[in-house]
Amino acid sequence: MPQRKQPHSLETLALRAVGIWVKCIGKNLVDPVCWIFQRDCNEGVVLLQKSIVSINETLYASVPWYLFDKMAVQVLTSVNDLIQETKAAYDQFVPMSLFLSRMKVVVSLTEVVVHSHLKHLDISHWPKIMRHVLNQNLHRLEGLEELNLGSGSGGWDTSEAEKSILSGVRSMSNLTYLCLCFDCTDHILSVVGANCPLIQILDVTSSRSVTDRSVPSLLNCNYLRELKLYRTSVSVEGFKTLLTSLPCVQDLGRCDDFGNILERVSEENLGPLGLKSLQSRDLRASHLRLMVKLCPYLTHVSIFHDEKIADLTLLSALDNLTELKLMNCDFFGDRIKNLLEARGTNLILLHLEHVEEIDLNAIIYISQYCPRLKTLTLINCEFGENNNLIHRKMKVPPFLHLERLICVADCALMHLQFLLSHCFNIRYIQLGSSTGIDDKTMIEVFTKNPMKHLEELKILYSYGLSMQTVDLLMTCCDKLRTLSELESWEGISAQELRDFRHYITTHNLDLDVRPTLSY
Missing domain, CATH: 3.80.10 (Leucine-rich repeat, LRR (right-handed beta-alpha superhelix))
Structure with missing residues (x-):
């Protein structure tokens, strides 16, 4: 029988009460402010701002500093609930100006969480109408260490988004994590490079306005560990410069030009690189050889196989490999079985996607060659019903350490039954x-x-x-x-x-x- 629910901690209950308090204050504020708005718009704005400042000061004076981030999430949740309730209460017989005034008041309550002592803020989690308020107040969040702006405007309004982001990032000297997909620009990265010396993780995926002009700025970020530039306008030469000049970079995210980057690095006799994670397509066998030579510290490899790679056993030379993701290949034909036999003892994660020639023998091979496996993923693989088992006796208890199993494929029940019957720690x-x-x-x-x-x-x-x-x-x-x-x-x-x-x-x-x- 599953466990019974336990009472919430006093901390959780207290934070929820703070959110309820803000929501109640907001409800009581709507009518007085709207009434003044109808009479004098400027006077209504002044009253609203004074009320927001008062709520903000009360919150941060009454809650312990180490709960500021949790409190902000709870308050924003309550504000979002109030916004949805106000929308739902729309009455077509009430003047539109009054409804808009009410919406202005409740949306403005988003601002009550803005404070210089906040450390973590995930703006992408909130509705667009709230994100706008938070973006306009980024300059007041000087103490932020982690900022997730999500996909911004999705690339539709990069210039407008740039203004508020620039004003905020300039003052965030403690920033260690920044995510801004689609809307990042060279100008923003120049400000990051000049003002955020502690930045460690930077994700600007799909930002076409990021070019090689950002490379000199990024070279100032000596602590960068993760740099995700997929679908930006950075060239192969730019990637080469970043990889060879930033010693701490371990993860580039997805990079389909990685083979060409390795060729450039090899031509200039540079390396080895400090990368620990690789995700790429369009690699040839020669690229795999260069990868093994120039990226000896790789622990995670994700590649899309095609006919240019004749032998996947080249990956067996990676002594530190613990996570392997392979797509579009044959288990026996492309020698995945041989690769697992050589390097499987280190693997804790194996992801096979669109892999053919999977039968019960293949599953048994995986269980025997990868005894430490904790995560096994099989997606859209082609399972065959081969009843001629090669392994009659298994030297290692199959899937003894497996904790996560994902199987999204058309398989026979005997495959599934074998998997589920042996993973005792799933x-x-x-x-x-x-x-x-x-x-x-x-x-x-x-x-x-x-x-x-x-x-x-x-x-x-x-x-x-x-x-x-x-x-x-x-x-x-x-x-x-x-x-x-x-x-x-x-x-x-x-x-x-x-x-x-x-x-x-x-x-x-x-x-x-x-x-x-x-x-």
Whole structure:
């Protein structure tokens, strides 16, 4: 039986109360300010600003400094709720000017969290109408260490976004993390390079206005560990300069020009590089050889295979490799089996996507060659039904350390049954809509493996699963916290699902059965 819900901590309850307080103050503020707005707009603006300043000062004088970031999230959540309630209360018979005044008041409450002592702010999490207020006040957030601006305007209004971002970043000397996709520019990066010497993670993905002119500015950021420039206008020469001049860079994110970059580095007899993570396409066998030579510290490799790479065993020369993601290849034909035999003992993560020639033998090979594997992902792989097992005896208990399994592929039940029956320490399972799993298979699996550590199960669709499997999970999996997509189990009726949810509520079980997909 899953665990019962525990009481919230006093800290959590106190922070929620702060959010409720701000929401109540906001509700009581709407009518007086709107009334003054109707009479004198300037006077209404003055009153609103004074009220916001007063709330802001009260919040930061009453809450311990180490809770400022948590408080800000809770307050913004309450402000968002108030905005949605105000929208929902729209009445077509009320003058539009009055409705807009009300919206102005509640949206302006976003500003009450702005303070120089905030350390972390994820603006991308909030609705666009709130993001605008936060962006306009970035210059007041001098103490920020982590700033996530998300995708900004999506590249539609880069020049307008640039103004507020520039005014803010200039004063953020403690910034260590900045994410601004689509809207970043050379000008912004020049300001980052001049004013944010501690920056360690920079993500400007899809910002076409970032060019080689940003390279000199980025060279001032000596502590950069992650630099994500995918789909920017930085050239191969620019990448080469950054990689060879910034000693701390370990992750470039996705970089499809990486093979050409390696050629340039090799031509100039530079390297080795300090990269630990690589994600790329369009690599040739010669590029893999250069990668092994110039990037000896790689721990994570993700590549899209094509006919230009004849032998994936080249990757076996990477002594530190622990995470491997391969796409568009054949398990036996492209010698993945040989690669795992040579280097699998170090792997803790294996992701195979659009990989063919997967059969029960291949799964057994994975289990034997990768004994430390914690995460196994199989997406859109082609499974074959080969019943001629090569391994009759297994030297290593299969998948003993596996904690996460994702299988989104059309596979035979024997493949799935083998996987599920041996992963005794599994914590997370996600199965796609084509696995064909049913009650009978689950009963056979649980006879061998009761999955005592399972915390989350997500099966996107099944015509053969019913409440029998749900009862089995409830009986065996004491640590189960999430059981989603029950709406798509054909064997469960709408009434049975309502009864099950009622049972969870009345017994105070800490089990989330909300769907993650839209139905």
